[in-house]
Amino acid sequence: MPSSFIRLLLPIGALALLLSGCLPSGCSSGSFDELAPSDSLSRDRAAAVPADSLRLVHTVSASEAQPMSYPRTLRYRPDGALVVADAERNSLHLLTPNGTYDRERTSDAFDVPYLAGTTGDTLWVFNAGSDTVVGVENGDVLPDAGFAIERADAASLVYAAAHSDAFYLKVIGEDIGSTLYQYDWSGTLQAERTLDQPYWRYAGFLRVQGDSLWSLSGFRPVVDRLPLNLESASASPDTLALRGFDSPMLERSYAFLQGDTHEPPLLIPSATFADGRLFVLNVRSGWVQVDVFGRDGVLQHRLIEASPQPNTDFFPHDLSVRAHDDGYDIALAVSDPDPAVVIYRWTPSDTPG
Secondary structure (H helix, E strand, C coil), rough: CCHHHHHCCCCCCCCCCCCCCCCCCCCCCCCCCCCCCCHHHHHHHCCCCCHCCCCCCCEEEECCCCCCCCEEEEECCCCCCCCEEEECEEEEEEEECCCCCEEEEEEECCEEEEEEEEEEEEEEECCCCEEEEEECCCCCEEEEEEEEEECCCCCHHHHHHEEECCEEEEEEECCCCCEEECCCCCEEEEEEEEECCCHHHCCEEEEEEEEEEEEECCCEEEEEEECCCCCCCCCCEEECCEEECCCCCCHHHHHHHHHCCCCCCCCCCCCCEEEEEEEEECCCHHHHHHHHEECCEEEEEEECCCCCCCCCCCCEEEEEEECCCEEEEEEEEEEEEEEEEEEEEEEECCCCE
């Protein structure tokens, strides 16, 4: 398995390969022509939704003045500035609200940093190398904010999300299954919730939106929704199917579910909420597609970059979306073929009913 794909599958710092999978341009040969019934219905719905264009606004490429090595996660701040976590340089890169490069922030506190979210003016960073949580304001690490966590299996996948009342971790692995953990801001474990097998089904980011914790799945077009209080009796996942999600890899996905191939295709590297909508990064062979769903999981828009050109080396890892008067800015963190942050703008048409 190529090292670049190992990094893809280890979104927070694990050094052992826990999942075997493939991208559209890199799956092994095999002819699959059957779809799951739900995927067939989704494909039909997607075909009925016209595509909108994504307009390129900025590309911030790695250079001596913009020293990005591995931009892995990124988040818009409330003021419109963009923060990018560099998992190789152990730093944060700051971009201005108009998309230009501002500066890099380094700190001994950053150790394979990944962005977990914001509370007020504080941006929270989970450090996969040290299993610590630190707070950042104006690019500076807050000396008295944060805590350390303990992971039973260092070779696990970990995903993090911050909320004003709690900090959440999702930890998954073949030998340990999948578990959600809820901490208070002193680092005390408040609750944990075991997720059903198979463990690979839960590989994906955590997001907080409204009164819910959302657990994404990279390998199936579904999202799990839970209450923010994992101690509550109702804290079992409510699975939301993404109705209208389409991908040329759905046949291979169904074949994997049926046991006909050992390589599950990656369908959704990342997704995030903005303005009440769920923006889903839909893997394609070298070009950008973002699908927009309502909170009910129904496809509203398909967004495709203008004049898409296949490029098997191109791969975006994460996206962040900012709503404003002119529509939405959609920022992507790209590591291959060269490190970059790419920002698109979408001005929506009327939302389908």
